[in-house]
Amino acid sequence: MSYYDIQKLDDPADKTTLEKKHVPHIVAPDTVEAGELFEVTVKMGNEIDHPMEEGHFIQYLELYADYYQIARVDFTPETQACATLMIKLEESCTLRAFEFCNLHGQWEAAKEITVE
Numbered sequence: 001m002s003y004y005d006i007q008k009l010d011d012p013a014d015k016t017t018l019e020k021k022h023v024p025h026i027v028a029p030d031t032v033e034a035g036e037l038f039e040v041t042v043k044m045g046n047e048i049d050h051p052m053e054e055g056h057f058i059q060y061l062e063l064y065a066d067y068y069q070i071a072r073v074d075f076t077p078e079t080q081a082c083a084t085l086m087i088k089l090e091e092s093c094t095l096r097a098f099e100f101c102n103l104h105g106q107w108e109a110a111k112e113i114t115v116e
């Protein structure tokens, strides 16, 4: 893997400790109404809370609808690496969450959202 790669969950049945701490956990409805606000919560990580201390913390979270950026949240060690956002979508898409750990790089999770 290169320095610039985005890391994802390899095998959901066999997560490494790094994956448990870094792969974003997306909580959002499977189906939403077009143009209607709904809640999305993204938490890092998915099984183990990522440390938030000086020297090792999640710097930011970005949320994309396919490849269109819809939100960005910057974190400091004084926060928990978790964000709840109200968003709306016009079309079905893949909701992608990217997070950046200052020590362990970029991680991605995705969830399909159907817009009716």
Ligand SMILES: [Fe+2]
Pocket (backbone or CB within 6 Å): 022, 050, 056, 057, 101, 102, 103, 104
């Ligand atoms: Fe990390």
